[in-house]
Amino acid sequence: LEFLAPTAPLKLLIKARRNWHPSFMQIFIDQQPVTEIELSRTNHFFTIDLNLPPGSHHLTVKPLLNGTQRSGGPTPPRILIYEVKLDSPHDLINFYVPAHRQEEFQKGLIQLEYISPLLEDGRLNPFAPLLELKHTEVINAQLQPINPEKIKKKINFGDRTIDVLMSPPESRYEFELSLPQKAVLEFGYGLLIEEDSVPPPNGAALFQVILQNKKSEQTIFQASLPRKEQDSSFFQKEKIDLSAYQGQKVKITLVTTASENQSSTHNIFSFWFNPLIYVPRKEAPKVILVSLDTLRADHLGCYGYSRETSPYLDALSRESVLFENVYAQSSWTLPSHTSMLFSLNSASHQVYYNDQRIDPSLPSLASLLQKAGFLPYAFTGGGYVSSIYGFAKGFHWYEEPAGGRHAPLARDEAERLANYASQWIKANQDKPFFLFLHTFQIHGPYDTPPPWNKKFLHENAKWTRIALRKYLESWEKEPNFTPEEIQNIIDLYDAEIFYTDATLIKNLIETLKSTGIFDQTMLIVTSDHGEEFYEHHGWLHGQTLYEEQLRVPLIIKFPHSRYKGHRLQPKVRLIDILPTVMETLRLSYPAKSFEGRSLLPVIEGRETSDRVFISDLALKEVKNPCPALMATNQGDMKVIIEKAVDTIKNMEIYNLAQDPHEHKNLLRSQRQLGLKLYRRLEKYYREKLAVLRETKKVFLDEKLREKLRALGYIK
Incomplete structure (x- = not known):
């Protein structure tokens, strides 16, 4: 050796x-x-x-x-x-220097630095991605390296993950182009500074934008960061009107220089954020995807619920297409959102466990729309939708302010998200954009701000808030809830829905209408999974594959309210969202890379049969390449299979048309159908799991652990 x-x-x-x-x-x-x-x-x-x-x-x-x-x-x-x-207590980094560079290397002109992904206190090191030494170079269709110098990077900047152009002093980026009419230059600029570094009082770096045409060269922007000593804001955005140069061929140069007082000992990294030249157009297409985590379909008024939990969503549904039977591909957040945003069943993306990161080679809805010229942004609740799991793929800006990785779970998360979204939409209404909004508001603990929490409570209710997962774990045996206590818990869950509808959904619709872009916007509202209230002797989610955990809402308002008023019964899947967006916008995409299919044939009546869903769940305690629970369908017949290694431990078969709440197991009379569907699943999993995905292990820093603990996922 x-x-x-x-x-x-x-x-x-x-x-x-x-x-x-x-x-x-x-x-x-x-x-x-x-x-x-x-x-x-x-x-x-x-x-x-x-x-x-x-x-x-x-x-x-x-x-x-x-x-x-x-x-x-x-x-x-x-x-x-x-x-x-x-x-060894020391890391060994082995690298090779080309022969023609060895002389300068020996003179010390090449310098390397290695930084661990974790700091001593267990937090993720924000500088680690900047100095990553091991990487796979991507080649484009012309056999040229894409981003060979690793200039383009994703960095974690506070509670957001953003795309940047690394720009250490002294550096210049030059772009030559002909400016269209009414062009606008938009960009950001910033610094990453280690906590123990003290930047010079007059700024650590000077940022300049220089515009050159046939007649002259002039500096159209100049600023330094930080702007004053102890300034904690090291990121700024700017917008410059270029209409004075319309029709001209120009060269735009982004320049970064060091301040006179900057010492080489300062660990300071300067960057530009997403420089963009665009022509403002309100009529530009827009897509908004809203994921209301843990929302079961049958607790919404537009899905037949007896309570008025969702008046604003109900009104939106009348302007939209409502799919009555939508199935999530898992019953907990991480794998289900991966399926939603990457249009793959769990066996294909292979994210089953809470320490797995999405394969970075997989295309996502955000990455497709980014390539098509859309501005992709996200505001999420973090947790199992954190950027640390790879969800920032394709997004220029992926923010987790409503709780996120660096804040405790907020009881008014939906309202905060509404404010963030409203401000962002108003600032970007004249661009084509893709906005992903996600909130844990409906997710436990059920702790709606007063007086909203009492909306459905009886006068003598035992609880006005409850962290149900913690409550269940505090008992040695499962507690025997009375019917009144079960209803009390449901009342608190419904209050979360009502609050989310009255703050987030209402605000979102009003913002789109007040800015005049409601008609141009494709607005999608859905969820990743449901919630159980002891229908099958269980609670919460991520435990079973029954209807209360898998059936979610899907409401799509198309541009100009096309197809409005349609209510469609065929079974469809969350994985169908991505292709539906791409085909609605008439954008080309590699359809064979995804397992979902466009819903337009269903909407237009060209497809009337149920689609086959595949949903599964892995045991989190025992890691196995195959899931422990699998569910699929043939029309209205649904089978749930519990596996033990290579055998069937348990099988349940239900006729959803006759038994929508899954009370009568038809195994005795439908065993042959169950075995047929099991063989179909076995073949499917063999084929998909034969292709191993690069699901790297994630580092859970303590603040992300705090968020997951607040959501009840970890102890």
Whole structure:
């Protein structure tokens, strides 16, 4: 075994075992004996301290019998080595320098720095992505590297993840173009500064925008950051009217220079954010996708609920297409939102567990719309929709202000989100945009701000708020709730829906109408999963695949309210949203890369049969490449299969047309149908799981853990 040693002590760790023969192992480094180890018959784990000069070395392991090498006998001696590992307190970074660059490298003109993804206190290091050394270079259709110098990066900036052009002083970016009429230049600029760094009082970096035409060259923008000492705002946005240069061919240069007083010891990184030239047009197309986490369809008035929980959403549904039978691809947040935004079933994206990150090679709705010229922004509740899981793919700006990674769960999250969304829409109403809005407001704990929390409560209600998951975990056995207590819990859940409707949905619709862009906007309202209230002797979500956890609303207001008033019964899926958006906008996209299909044929009556949904759930305690629970359908017949390794542990079959609440298991009379659907699922999972996705493990910093703890996901 050949290995590289750093300039630090090493520990050699070996796991091995032998058969019945007394056996020894002799360890050699560079053909020189280091030590001799006697092996036990069970697993043997040992370490050897090494002090080696830095560079390449060779490790050899030789078996010995009774101190001498022997062979023969009825059963030959065997040594099985399980693991060989070299451990060091120092990281070793191996890189190669081209021959023509070696001279300048030896003169110290090339400098590398490596930063761990975690800080000492367990928080994620915001500088780690900036100095990432290991990466895969992407090649475009012309066989040219895309972003070869890693100038374009995603960085975490407070509670937001943004696309930036890294611009260390001294740097220049030049763009030549012919300016259209009424052109506007919009951009951001900022700094990342380590906590222990003190920037100069007159600014750490100077940002300039220079415009050159045939006649002259002039600086049209100049600013330094920070603007004053102790200034905590290291990010700014600007907008410059270029109509004076319309029709001219110009060169625009973005320049970053260091301030006179900046020391090389300052750990300060300067950048530009999303420089954009556009022509303001209110009639430009717009897409807004709203995900109301944990909202079951049958608790909305427009889906037949007896209570008035959603008057504004009900009114919107009359301007829209309402799909009556929509199925989520999982019953908890992370995999279901992955399916929604990437149009893949769980077996295809393979995000089953709470420490898995979405494969960065997968195209998303945001990345497709970004390539088509849309401005993609997101405001979310964080948690399992945090950018840390890869949801920022394709978004220029992915913000988590309504709770997010760096704040506790807010009881007025929907109202805060409404304010963020309203301000952003007003500022960007003249651009084509894609806006993704997500909130945990309806998700437990049920803690609506007063007086909203009492909207549906009886006078003698036991609880005016409840963190149900924590309450259930506080009991050694499952508590026996009375019918009144169950209704009390449902009342609090319904209050969350009412509050979300009256703040977020109402505000969103009013903003779109007051800005005059309601007609141009494709507005989609949905959810990732439902919630159970003991219908099948369980609570909350992420536990089963029954209707109360899988059936979600889907209301689509098309541009100019096309198709308004349609209520459609065929079963459809969350994965169908992405293709529907792309085909509505008449944008080309790689349809074969997605499992969803456009809903336009269903809306236009060209498709009337139920689509096949595949929903699943993995056991979070035992990691397995196959899910533990799977559900699918053939028309109205639904099968739920619980697996135990390679066998069926339990099977349930329901006729949803006759038994919509799944009370009568038809296994005895429909066993053959169940086995047929099981074989179909087995074939599907074999094919999909044969293609392994790059679902890297995520680092959960303590503040994200706090958010997940507040939502009841972790203890």
